[in-house]
Amino acid sequence: MVGALLSKIAQGNGHGEESAYFDGWKAYENDPFNPTSNPHGVIQMGLAENQLCFDLVREWILKNPAASICTVEGVKDFQDTAIFQDYHGLPEFRNAVARFMEKVRGNRVKFDPNRIVMSGGATGAHELMAFCLADPDDAFLVPTPYYPGSNDFKITRSALEEAYNHAQEAKIKVKGLLITNPSNPLGTVLDKETLTSILAFTHEKNIHLVCDEIYGATVFGPPDFTSISEIVTHENHKPELIHLVYSLSKDLGFPGFRVGIVYSYNDDVVNCARKMSSFGLVSTQTQKLIASMLSDKVFVEMFLEESRKRLARRHKLFTWGLSIVGIHCLRSNGGLFVWMDLRHLIKDLNPTVEAELALWKVIINEVKINVSPGSSFHCSEPGWFRVCIANMSDDTMEVALTRIRNFVVQKTGMVKPHVLTSGKRKCTWQNKLQLRLSSKRLEDIMGVSQIGSPHSPLPQSPLVRAT
Numbered sequence: 001m002v003g004a005l006l007s008k009i010a011q012g013n014g015h016g017e018e019s020a021y022f023d024g025w026k027a028y029e030n031d032p033f034n035p036t037s038n039p040h041g042v043i044q045m046g047l048a049e050n051q052l053c054f055d056l057v058r059e060w061i062l063k064n065p066a067a068s069i070c071t072v073e074g075v076k077d078f079q080d081t082a083i084f085q086d087y088h089g090l091p092e093f094r095n096a097v098a099r100f101m102e103k104v105r106g107n108r109v110k111f112d113p114n115r116i117v118m119s120g121g122a123t124g125a126h127e128l129m130a131f132c133l134a135d136p137d138d139a140f141l142v143p144t145p146y147y148p149g150s151n152d153f154k155i156t157r158s159a160l161e162e163a164y165n166h167a168q169e170a171k172i173k174v175k176g177l178l179i180t181n182p183s184n185p186l187g188t189v190l191d192k193e194t195l196t197s198i199l200a201f202t203h204e205k206n207i208h209l210v211c212d213e214i215y216g217a218t219v220f221g222p223p224d225f226t227s228i229s230e231i232v233t234h235e236n237h238k239p240e241l242i243h244l245v246y247s248l249s250k251d252l253g254f255p256g257f258r259v260g261i262v263y264s265y266n267d268d269v270v271n272c273a274r275k276m277s278s279f280g281l282v283s284t285q286t287q288k289l290i291a292s293m294l295s296d297k298v299f300v301e302m303f304l305e306e307s308r309k310r311l312a313r314r315h316k317l318f319t320w321g322l323s324i325v326g327i328h329c330l331r332s333n334g335g336l337f338v339w340m341d342l343r344h345l346i347k348d349l350n351p352t353v354e355a356e357l358a359l360w361k362v363i364i365n366e367v368k369i370n371v372s373p374g375s376s377f378h379c380s381e382p383g384w385f386r387v388c389i390a391n392m393s394d395d396t397m398e399v400a401l402t403r404i405r406n407f408v409v410q411k412t413g414m415v416k417p418h419v420l421t422s423g424k425r426k427c428t429w430q431n432k433l434q435l436r437l438s439s440k441r442l443e444d445i446m447g448v449s450q451i452g453s454p455h456s457p458l459p460q461s462p463l464v465r466a467t
C-alpha cells in the first residue's frame with residue numbers, strides 16, 4: 001500500500017473535510033448562487049469573510065499607485081521586492097502592523113514591532129504556536145462555543161477546572177488554553193473580569209494562554225473589545241506564558257493576502273517562531289502594500305470606523321429580518337456572523353445532533369443556503385447554526401432572508417398576521433409567501449443605528465461545555 005509509506009498525518013483524516021462544515025461548501029461549489037445567471041443556486045453563508053468595505057480599499061489603492069510594483073509609479077521597486085526575503089519581515093511592515101494592532105485595541109496598549117512574527121494567516125500562526133509550545137500528544141484546552149445565560153456566556157473557572165481535570169485523568173498533558181476573543185462562532189466578546197479569571201487559571205496551572213484576536217476590529221457595538229494585551233500590561237500575570245494570534249483576514253477582509261501574526265511576550269517563543277516562520281512568510285510584495293496602507297493613519301481611522309458602521313447595519317438588518325418569523329439569534333456585537341437559534345424547528349422532544357443535521361440538509365438542499373450547523377463547532381446543544389452575513393451584497397442578503405422566512409412559514413404553518421412595531425411604524429405579515437422588504441425599508445422601520453433595538457432577539461441560553 002502506497003499509503004503506508006506516508007506519514008500518520010497524511011494517512012489520517014485530521015483536516016475534517018468530511019464534516020458537515022465542508023459538505024455545505026461542496027453544495028455551494030456545485031450550484032453557486034448568482035443573481036442573474038443562477039438565481040436559484042446555493043447562497044454561501046458559511047464563509048466568514050468581510051467584504052463590506054472593499055470600495056474603500058479600492059479607492060485607497062487607486063490613490064496610492066506607488067504602493068504596488070505593478071504600476072508605473074511603483075515598478076522601480078520591483079527588483080528589491082523580488083529578491084531574497086529575510087524572515088524578520090520588513091521593519092516598515094512590522095511597525096505598521098504593530099501600530100494597527102494598537103489602533104484596533106483603542107490605543108490602550110503598546111506593541112513592540114520586534115515581537116511581531118509573520119505567518120501564513122492566523123492558520124499559520126496557530127501552527128507556529130503549537131510548534132513552539134507543544135510536543136506530539138500534548139493538548140490545549142479549547143472552550144466550545146458558549147456558556148449559559150445565567151452567567152452571561154462567560155467562560156467559567158469551574159468549567160476550565162473540569163476540562164483540565166478530565167485531561168489529567170486521561171493522562172493528557174495540557175500545555176495551554178486557546179481562546180478566541182471576539183468569539184467565532186458566537187460574535188460575543190469576553191469581558192475584563194473573565195479574561196482576568198482565565199489568566200489566573202493559566203497562571204496557576206502554569207500553562208500557556210493563546211488568544212486568537214483575529215476579529216478584534218469587527219466589534220461594532222458595546223461592550224468594547226478588551227484584548228488580553230490590556231490585561232497583561234496592567235495585571236502582570238506571567239507574561240511569558242501569553243501569546244497572541246492575529247491576522248488581517250477578518251479585520252481588513254484580506255484572507256487572500258495570508259498576513260498572519262504571532263505576538264508573544266516570551267523571548268524564546270519569539271526567537272523560535274521567527275526562525276520557523278520561514279515555512280509561511282508573507283510575500284515582500286504584500287508586506288510593502290500593507291505597510292504603506294496601514295501607515296496611512298487617516299485611511300486606517302476612516303476604514304475602521306466605516307467598517308464597524310457597516311457591520312452594525314448588516315447585523316441589524318439580518319437579525320431583524322429573521323426575528324419577524326420568530327427566529328432569534330444570540331445577542332452579539334462582533335464577528336462576521338450570527339449564531340442563529342433554530343431549536344424550535346427540531347421537533348424531537350430530545351433534540352439530537354442527527355436532528356440538527358437533518359434540518360441542516362433541508363436548509364442546504366431546499367432552502368439553498370449554506371450555513372454551518374452548531375455541531376461542526378462542537379456545540380453541545382443541537383439546533384444552533386452559524387450564519388455568515390458580511391460576505392455578500394445587500395440584495396443577496398435579502399434573497400437569503402426571504403428564503404429563510406418562506407421556509408419557516410412552510411415548516412411551522414405560520415399564517416396568522418404577525419405584527420411588529422418600531423416607533424410609529426408598523427410592519428405587517430400579510431401573506432405567508434409574500435413578505436419581502438427592501439433593505440432600505442427595513443432600515444426605515446428600524447430607525448437610527450443603535451444596536452440594542454427593542455426588537456433585538458433576546459439572548460438565549462445555550463448549554464455549557466468545555467472540553
Ligand SMILES: Cc1ncc(COP(=O)(O)O)c(C=O)c1O
Binds near residue numbers: 048184212260
Ligand atoms: C477564529 C479564527 N482563527 C483563525 C482563522 C483563520 O484565519 P486566516 O485566514 O488568517 O488563516 C479563522 C478563519 O475563519 C478564524 O475564524
